[in-house]
Amino acid sequence: MQTASPAVPTPGVSKSALPKTDVRTLLISGAAGCAVGVLPLILGASQPAQLLITAAAAICGGLVTRATQRAAHPAPADAALTPRPIVAAGTEPARRAPADESRTAGVGRNVAQDLAELEPLFSVTHEQLRSIVTQTEEAATAILTSLEALNAAQVRSAGCITDTRERIVGFAEQSDTALHTLAQSLGTYLDGRLRETRAERSTVDAAAEQMRGLDTLIVSLEKVGASTRMLALNANIEASRAGIHGAGFKVIARELQDLAQASQAAMTEARSQVSNVQRTIAQVLTADHGAEGTHSEQQRLEALMTELDGIARTTTQVLLGMVRTDLAEIASQTSAVGDQVLSVFGQVQFQDVVRQQIEAVDESNAMLHQCLDGLRQGLIGAESEVSIRPATILESARSRYVTQIQRRVDAQALGKATAGTDAPDIELF
């Protein structure tokens, strides 16, 4: 008769997790060994056969013990994933301890219930991840819309600056040309006026000279008139002396006297008119301010032209200075804005990278959900439609990695070094 062999640890279950072999198990094992050991007596076998049968008995006892313990303390993983036949309440195998079985079943039901309560979490998590993707997409779209408007405004601004610069340069050139032309026109006009003035003065001087000659002539004529009057008077006197024989001569003397008087009146009138003309000429000469006044006016006009020329030059320099400095600075700033707009256009692409990473996390979340659902069904004894082992979740996630960031984060999470170096972001074949 053999005693039951010591308890053998069930594969997959640590020795420390096993309780000590209970009394019932030992009794059963012992009974089995005894039954086998009695056989030689019944059969009347020889000693070698008895030894063999005894050994078989010990082996049977051990096997029974092992089977009994495995039934009482199954491996948790195997028990969760291996589909079990649905067992109605109260019909568990007789070899199991009722208290352990009920406790295990109760724990299993509690765990299953806990897992069931996780159900809405996965749905919520999935929707949250979708919401994140949607929000980032909407934000990126809004940013791109603003960028397009900003870019359009920047292009228009640059165009306005270019147009303004061209107009200012054109205006400066036109202004400069116009003022130079005006100055030249004034100069030409003044030269002409000066020549005309000088010619007029010469004419006036000539007229004054002629008046002076005429005055001399009038003086001579007045002398002639005085002599004529004297002659007429003497003729009248002699005619009176001649008496009756001088009557004809008296008439001639009278006519001569009338002629002298008329001549004198004419001379007086002529002198008066000559005086008037001389006075007018004098006034004209006075209005011209003389030669010195004309020269002074010329100098003032030349000064005015020089001032106009200076204004033209200064205006041109100021305008061109504005174009070179102020407008150039504005153009430079506008160009810098354009460069930044371009840069942001590229940076917005992060949304697509993040979207793919979030979708990968969402797929892993869905697999985890299926895995836990399988475990829950296993705990309640139902058959799971899809069986996903926990170890495959991470493997599946890794197989879907596309970015270097995902691989790097994976390695960092596990404290591993990233394999290899990053390939270049831009490669032309």
Added chain:
Amino acid sequence: MFRILIVDDSPTILASMSGILSSAGYAVERAANAEEALKKIQSGLSPALVITDYHMPGMHGVQLIQELRKLTQTRFTPMLVLTTESQQEKRDEARKAGATGWLVKPVQADKLLQVVRQVAPSLQACAA
């Protein structure tokens, strides 16, 4: 007018790339997937440059390049892959399929324009 054809299932990427290239004066045509791109080319579009994503619903980017290389009008057209994919095997696959280059998202605007000028020098930037 020669155009640049951009193929990507992400509206963000389509808008981003259009913004960069349009700002630089290039004419741009968009397609949301490979099938739409093929349809446009078969309808008469003759792009001077194709920039395609890798991962798209249906036909992926490298398959699109293989199909375009069979067409007369796009046999010698430069084609770039713009993707988040970082596996060297995928990059080699694209090279063998006839891709001209490989760009990883997000791509900087100035570098993208530099690559465009390099692979398509005859493509004139003009007012859009």
